Amino acid sequence: MGKILVTGGTGYIGSHTVVELQQNGFDVLIVDNLSNSRKEVLTKIADISGTMPDFVELDLRNESAVMNLFKNHSIDAVIHFAASKSVGESVQNPHLYYHNNVGAMLHLIKAMEMHEVKSFVFSSSCTVYGQPDQLPVTEQTPTKPAESPYGNTKKICEDILRDYTKVNASFQAIALRYFNPVGAHESALIGERPSGVPNNLIPYLLETVAGIREKLSVFGDDYSTPDGTAVRDYIHVVDLAKAHVIALQRMLAEKQKSNYEVFNLGSGNGYSVLEIIQAFEKVNDIKVNYEIAPRRAGDIEKIYADTTYANDELGWSAALGIDEMMRTAWAWQKKLSAE
Ligand code: NAD
Numbered sequence: 001m002g003k004i005l006v007t008g009g010t011g012y013i014g015s016h017t018v019v020e021l022q023q024n025g026f027d028v029l030i031v032d033n034l035s036n037s038r039k040e041v042l043t044k045i046a047d048i049s050g051t052m053p054d055f056v057e058l059d060l061r062n063e064s065a066v067m068n069l070f071k072n073h074s075i076d077a078v079i080h081f082a083a084s085k086s087v088g089e090s091v092q093n094p095h096l097y098y099h100n101n102v103g104a105m106l107h108l109i110k111a112m113e114m115h116e117v118k119s120f121v122f123s124s125s126c127t128v129y130g131q132p133d134q135l136p137v138t139e140q141t142p143t144k145p146a147e148s149p150y151g152n153t154k155k156i157c158e159d160i161l162r163d164y165t166k167v168n169a170s171f172q173a174i175a176l177r178y179f180n181p182v183g184a185h186e187s188a189l190i191g192e193r194p195s196g197v198p199n200n201l202i203p204y205l206l207e208t209v210a211g212i213r214e215k216l217s218v219f220g221d222d223y224s225t226p227d228g229t230a231v232r233d234y235i236h237v238v239d240l241a242k243a244h245v246i247a248l249q250r251m252l253a254e255k256q257k258s259n260y261e262v263f264n265l266g267s268g269n270g271y272s273v274l275e276i277i278q279a280f281e282k283v284n285d286i287k288v289n290y291e292i293a294p295r296r297a298g299d300i301e302k303i304y305a306d307t308t309y310a311n312d313e314l315g316w317s318a319a320l321g322i323d324e325m326m327r328t329a330w331a332w333q334k335k336l337s338a339e
């Protein structure tokens with residue numbers, strides 16, 4: 001058997017998935033341009049799994065480099081994480097987002113067609129739902145015109161895969177719509193490491209508690225939710241990583257119901273920002289310095305997943321709860337701060 005190509009494999013979700021793939025006997029080839037991750041992640045992966053993954057530093061926007069990659073390696077399937085992921089940055093620089101997120105995927109599927117590689121897992125996002133009219137969201141909940149170029153890129157990539165699989169019967173794809181991935185590997189050797197000022201809740205909270213930021217702003221306490229703060233479905237990154245192995249095995253065993261499938265990956269539970277802060281404080285026995293601030297532009301009020309389809313079809317469900325998410329996130333941050 002050839003290798004599983006993991007694009008963006010030194011990134012946050014990619015690195016955790018590489019570990020799970022290796023622990024399930026897969027041979028992994030990572031490509032990454034290191035625009036949002038570091039090469040040292042490779043040795044951390046090896047420390048956990050005992051195996052150093054193959055690595056090629058490559059920018060997926062470079063079409064000929066992608067073609068050469070497929071020429072030079074025996075690749076059996078692709079898990080495509082590589083993308084730019086900052087909603088705010090995408091509003092400022094839409095070209096970067098369409099080029100990096102849509103263009104790169106087109107290069108990959110073209111190379112796959114030329115080299116008869118037929119299995120593709122795509123990192124999508126709950127962002128494709130916008131603010132849904134009904135909760136929880138199922139895979140049938142209508143996708144709404146996205147509220148940012150970033151969100152648009154995820155929707156467009158899903159549309160491309162749907163259209164492409166319609167006319168390429170031998171090509172199989174699974175789009176996984178992640179809700180809010182948080183937490184870190186139990187070893188605290190890999191985790192989320194944003195560069196610059198974090199945009200997302202948990203990274204900002206961690207840096208606040210670590211003393212790097214002064215105060216966490218809670219964006220809005222006047223939403224129509226039980227405590228007024230916005231509600232999200234947080235999912236432990238290791239649970240998410242395991243779902244990728246299952247999705248891959250499903251395609252390799254040709255168990256798909258159709259050659260394009262979409263799954264929600266969440267815990268199915270909604271937690272408010274204040275509930276997250278309280279859970280963090282309780283499980284780690286440490287205070288979070290925070291203040292209520294105005295709503296953040298573009299934020300939705302609440303969203304959480306109906307995970308029935310993933311539970312039934314993939315036989316997957318989130319095993320790690322909010323306490324595990326907060327405990328492992330803080331263990332990772334403490335280790336980083338001590339470096
Ligand atoms: P990340 O930034 O940690 O990982 C992405 C990796 O891709 C990085 O290592 C980066 O260097 C690499 N990369 C980016 N552009 C590249 C290019 N042109 N060529 C080669 N490598 C490139 O992000 P993540 O949180 O691990 O997210 C992984 C995927 O999941 C992304 O597609 C993201 O949009 C999606 N997603 C993330 C979240 C989230 O909240 N983290 C939620 C939903 C979906």
Ligand code: WQD
Nearest residue numbers: 087125127199200201202204217218219230232273296299
């Ligand atoms: C979570 C909650 C904030 C920071 C984003 C993308 C989405 C997906 C996941 C990729 C919200 C609140 C945050 C802070 C706060 N990514 N918050 N203070 O916005 O749900 O989703 O990441 O696909 O597409 O939009 O995640 O972590 O930024 O925010 O109060 O300093 O925390 O308002 O309610 P979000 P987040």
